[in-house]
Amino acid sequence: PSSAKELKSIGVSLGSMGNPFFVALSKGAEFEAKKTNPNVKITTVGFEYDLGKQVTQIDNFIAAGVDLILLNPGDPKAIGPAIKKAQAAGIVVVAVDTAAEGADATVTTNNVQAGEISCQYIVDKLGGKGDVIIENGPQVSAVIDRVVGCKNVFSKNPGIKVLSSDQDGKGSREGGLTVAQGYLTRFPKIDAIFAINDPQAIGTDLAARQQNRSGIIITAVDGAPDIEAALKDPQSPQIQASASQDPFFMARRAVQVGVGILNGQKPASTVELLPSKLVTRDNVAEYKGWTSDRSQ
Amino acid sequence: MPSNGAAEAKPASTTTNGAAAETRRQRMRMLISALGMLPVLLILCIGFHVLSEGRFFTGQNLGIVLQQAAVNTVLAAGMTFVILTGGIDLSVGSILAASAMAGLTLSKLPELGMLWLPAALLTGLGFGVVNGALIALLRLPPFIVTLGSLTAVRGLARLLGADTTVFNPSIPYAFIGNGSLTLVPGALSIPWLSVIALLVILVSWLVLRRTVLGVHIYAVGGNESAARLAGIKVWAVLIFVYGVSGLFAGLGGAMQAARLYAANGLQLGQSYELDAITAVILGGTSFVGGIGSIWGTLVGALIIAVLSNGLILIGVSDIWQYVIKGLVIIGAVALDRYRLQGSART
């Protein structure tokens, strides 16, 4: 394609670079950007869920003169003014994973749908009857959406009783383990637990194994490498499903859309929702995970 | 006897000479320690300018650095008061979040909207005074009290917004967050955030160096029991410094709210206390209390901002930014120690 404007540098601001999800995202972005221009300069930073820090990073990107900003917004609405500032400096802003108000485009997993399929799995397995727990996490929009999706499903099934949904597993194995230890002591009967992401699900499973509690269905959202391993591991039969995301592809799409806009091609819709697929113990063998080599 | 008289005259004159030399040397010493980290700051700026191929020293980028340093400068100014008394305030990040939440929540009410700014300040002041009262009147250790309020106030900040982001794109006085004060129309303007930060530094300097209260603050930090015996109302001084720290955290909250048009009780201000403390200590204020200056704090805050900005400007990856930042902080203090070695007492 005859690129009217060459892509020289990209700024990427993501939630937390310690999360393999965002690592895969940044790899996807790099892969796609390098395809467009092998000499492209990419600066990737984590904002650690601090909105102020993200706004600062955007300011710095403006000063550094990037052409395109890829960002996982700290808050869908509140990041709006910063995005406007970047756009005023002639920069195209594409949001990934979470929608952002005012962004030129958004590419994201459908988190509501991901929560729905993960929890529908629980409902199906329980036959529409049982005591379940929603193990919440940090109140960012992706997590909020997943819980909304999950509650949508549970509320349609009067046989399902949600015991609790107000504990924060901090999105980590450790947080999940600690919260689950409390839950398991507090509630003698739990049939299923929906964890808002994979690390929490694995921590939950560790807690259950320690206390010799079996027969609890644990599902999550992400499809991360460690849940892949857990779904293949006969020692952790309680972990049964995870609604997968494809960060590598998401980032590639985002860069493609961004480059398109740079060249004057408006996308049909500003929000592109990528559907989530449920990975279960049955289909995990065919699942192409985040770390598989995708650069062909 | 005459010989004796002569002998008396001689040492007297040499000591006078010696005293003059002593004074000169002391002036040098004071100048060096007042300069403090300024050389480090300059080295960093020039280094980044070269490495970023000339992007650092541009009007726009300097404006961004100043603006980014602003909130931390304000928090660090309050922290300077506290650390000068030998205390510490870990709760500033949480107080900032709570104040921003309180301000934004109020700003959405049609009639009271304009009051959001004083509301944020008062929220901060209130929490600060509570900290101070617990420390001064119940004689609890500052670290524990402010660690407790770090946690408790964070919870309150989340409660204020029912654990969501509060957003108000039409918040009054938004200009303080994103506007600039034009000095020379079309040529020179300074972000309002930086103007506020500079004013805070100036007022702090005035209080610390030109008022009775300032001397009392240094005295309490230098030797609390001597201060008490000298008739200083130590409890009042302590409540004052924690109140100031809270007030400035409230101001920081207002600045962030105006800058972001939004606040989130959980995310805003996380671990800001570490940056503020780092700025104060980089600026040469001693943890023991009683030693330090507000100008040093300003330089410390600028170093932190320049470091964050510069590393992104020259495209260092996130991971290496951590490593480099940590090493630069240690290196800066080591350099400072080395520089002062000849002049300082051991």
Next chain:
Amino acid sequence: MPSNGAAEAKPASTTTNGAAAETRRQRMRMLISALGMLPVLLILCIGFHVLSEGRFFTGQNLGIVLQQAAVNTVLAAGMTFVILTGGIDLSVGSILAASAMAGLTLSKLPELGMLWLPAALLTGLGFGVVNGALIALLRLPPFIVTLGSLTAVRGLARLLGADTTVFNPSIPYAFIGNGSLTLVPGALSIPWLSVIALLVILVSWLVLRRTVLGVHIYAVGGNESAARLAGIKVWAVLIFVYGVSGLFAGLGGAMQAARLYAANGLQLGQSYELDAITAVILGGTSFVGGIGSIWGTLVGALIIAVLSNGLILIGVSDIWQYVIKGLVIIGAVALDRYRLQGSART
């Protein structure tokens, strides 16, 4: 002359009586302050037991509490050494993460897998000794040095895993993370994590209270220049305490790795330093240095764990957990101050 002798004997005997009474009073005082926060811990436990309808004092839940307290206890033990010398170590969370990463990375190599445990310990020790050397030999302030390494080591931890989660479901010695030591088969067993934590406390107690080095640590904290004048190698003592803190952080890293089968350079150990410091201070160790005991630290760490566990157990929401935790920490210290008021001099 004889009358003089008799007269001399008299005040001597009364003062001996006085001294004996004084010593008795001191013993009482020490007992009370050694008991320290134990009453607070008991009140909390009983309160949670009642509110959770009898779920707190079950063998299983107590095991969970002990297990959750274990890592923090180990970190806080190291922190006790450091704070006793009047220092602070902010880097323990980062060192823990780096050690866990180093250990897990090694554990995946087929031949060297068994060495992961010593590797984690040595990683921690290494970082600790570097901290200590910077503080002792370059005389840099502990807060800045360990703040610098908090940041830099965090970066290194991320580099170690190429910024991803490293996991190894078949890590050797996994039993220390999730297994229990059976004391009475089928009836009584203690999690290995807790056994390790208790051993760490015991060893720390031995070193601090029963060795020459222990006296030197207290002396450095009590009066550094006096210690130097008495010929104590203050630099060696400082390197030792920061080395111990690093080593224990490395052990904590190993414990977490074995417990979670995974580590993440960025997330693991975030703000653990605050919990460790809180445990130490709750345990009655003074920030000024020279005063405190390792048993107090154990009680402090248990209070923190009981609080976290109990609040989840009685179903308090996450937000309110923040508020309550903060208030309980302040309240506990206030209670302690009030309790000691009668017995201590001002």
Next chain:
Amino acid sequence: MNDPILEMRGVSKTFFGIKALRAVDLIVYAGEIHALMGENGAGKSTLMKILSGAYRPDPGGEIRIEGKAVRIEGPLGGRAAGISIIYQELSLAPNLTVAENIYLGREMSRSGLLARGAMREGVGPILTRLGADFLPSTLVAHLSMGQRQLVEIARALHARSKILIMDEPTTSLSAAESERLFALIRQLRAEGLAIIYISHRMDEVYALGDRVTVLRDGRLVGSLDKPEIRADTIVRLMVGRDVSSFYKKDHDPEAGRGHPVLAAIDMADGQRVKGCSLTVHAGEVVGLAGLIGAGRTELAHLIIGASPKTSGRLELEGRPVEIRTPGEALEAGIAYLTEDRKALGLFLDMSCLDNINLAVLARDAKLGWVLDRDKARERADRAFAGLSIRAANAGVPAGGLSGGNQQKVLLSRLLAIAPKVLILDEPTRGVDVGAKSEIYSIIDNLAKAGTAILVISSDLPEIIGICDRVVVMRAGHIAGEVTRGPNSPLTQEDIMALATGMEHLDA
């Protein structure tokens, strides 16, 4: 006595460009008590710290011990060379016990474990010899200044060295303890130790010194042998002039005594002070004497509200006053000079100027809050001139001054207040003769001007020299009062009898 045990030759020391010692020689023989004298800041402590290894000398000088040249590297080197020292500034760890402090740096251990019991037993004899009334297991934090000084002395004696340095060991001791120490020192001399003794109390030097070496401005100005040790010779060497009338008492106690200004009635704190009453009149100098631990300092703290009282009341100029904090005491016109200038008096990192002005800042301030810097500078300059404080200028930190000069700075702060009642706790502790006589004349002038003055002092000659009457405390009670009559002067014996509780025996 032919070969000196210690020879220091050409020893110099520079602190950041300031010469504290200039090529000083010092020769000490075994079996002598060698007094080292000089004004505040002359360099005595610096010279001794070089000997103990606490400071490293400038290159060029030489130190020989028993004829062999030695390099003393650090405190351990000093100890290895057979030198032990009592530092002027107390250097104990308050959080450790007496026994631990005495053994600090050379603890006893058995199979790697600390031998606490053996250490406690090991210090028993020396504490008994010093007449200490506390146990080896007592925490130093619980001891009074005087008791702490005994611990320092015990530590130095316990080290069993060849050369014993005592830098103002009696500043916190009262007559009885001092006497006991002197007996011990004489005994050590007989055992062949060389003792270097620094003191500003002339009577001690006359009583003990076999030889005297005098420093001035970091230089050696002369040595005197036993027969030449007289007040006039020493003082002339030290200050370069005669200090003729040492104790100054021009104010007339009978004519000058006015109305009662301060009356403390039945003061008690439930611990160390058990119902004490005393009255001080305008223009009167009252002494408060007693053994260490008698409760004098505590009584003063009760009067100014620095510690809470369980009973008692105060009357100021006949009217009852309620004083709960030192601040209220200052407002009422009662000023107190602490005995512990480092811990409770000075702000070592602040300038002398700020230290001097601290208590009157608010009074001087413009608009109620704004510092009046001109007034402050004037006041500080006046204090520097009036008390001849030796420092480069008023802007230097107080911590850099020698002990005596620090005391003068602290005293200046109180004088700036111009109080009605002045309570001076050990006002001349560590102060050289010249400055002492200046302080005495200040006290005298204040009394003449009508100030009521209470002087707590363990220096009996001083009390007798400057006071009109002496109240004596013993074990928390007022044991009695000794009054100066027209024909009956105050005597040490009367005071000591009351202080030790032996009045009936003497009578």
